[in-house]
Amino acid sequence: KQEVTQIPAALSVPEGENLVLNCSFTDSAIYNLQWFRQDPGKGLTSLLLIQSSQREQTSGRLNASLDKSSGRSTLYIAASQPGDSATYLCAVGGYGQNFVFGPGTRLSVLP
Amino acid sequence: DGGITQSPKYLFRKEGQNVTLSCEQNLNHDAMYWYRQDPGQGLRLIYYSQIVNDFQKGDIAEGYSVSREKKESFPLTVTSAQKNPTAFYLCASSIEQGRNEKLFFGSGTQLSVL
Numbered sequence: 001k002q003e004v005t006q007i008p009a010a011l012s013v014p015e016g017e018n019l020v021l022n023c024s025f026t027d028s029a030i031y032n033l034q035w036f037r038q039d040p041g042k043g044l045t046s047l048l049l050i051q052s053s054q055r056e057q058t059s060g061r062l063n064a065s066l067d068k069s070s071g072r073s074t075l076y077i078a079a080s081q082p083g084d085s086a087t088y089l090c091a092v093g094g095y096g097q098n099f100v101f102g103p104g105t106r107l108s109v110l111p
Numbered sequence: 112d113g114g115i116t117q118s119p120k121y122l123f124r125k126e127g128q129n130v131t132l133s134c135e136q137n138l139n140h141d142a143m144y145w146y147r148q149d150p151g152q153g154l155r156l157i158y159y160s161q162i163v164n165d166f167q168k169g170d171i172a173e174g175y176s177v178s179r180e181k182k183e184s185f186p187l188t189v190t191s192a193q194k195n196p197t198a199f200y201l202c203a204s205s206i207e208q209g210r211n212e213k214l215f216f217g218s219g220t221q222l223s224v225l
Contacts, residue, residue: 041199043219044214046215091154091214098169099214101154102147103152
């Protein structure tokens, strides 16, 4: 059974810093991986969807990488801003299976 | 604008009562999902539906029921058999289930027990 972990559970950084969020999964036979952002009391917004055949995917200041063999994905945020403060969740998709979600990393970017 | 609408935003349940959470989408998606989110935990799948008049249990279906009579609508009922219903409930949709397409989420319903 796929298990997804995210470390650290919470992270505080000063504005302008580049940062990396981590996502680990136990079964490397994945179809794709999705990163989401969640603001307090709100739903999830999809940030990046990276297919198993891809090594990375970029959108603006965000870059997601995927290393299936090691069971890891990272979300890189460049030049962080206070507006980036939110919880970031990763979800792993297996072949013909529903996504399995990690618990998230709560990010605070301090002005 | 296309999207997913969940209502109500807040809901309170008395002991022994059934309550229904609404989820409507106008994205023309075939697949719809219900997730439960507890503090510090990842989302857990309750039920999902691939097409109208068909749905399957997820990982934590006990104490919940759903229907899919219309493509646009996928209501979730939290029954009195669910002994720990306090959580944040999220509805989602995707073009097709099983192909791991991008998921779109509603804004959620916070359910609390009186």
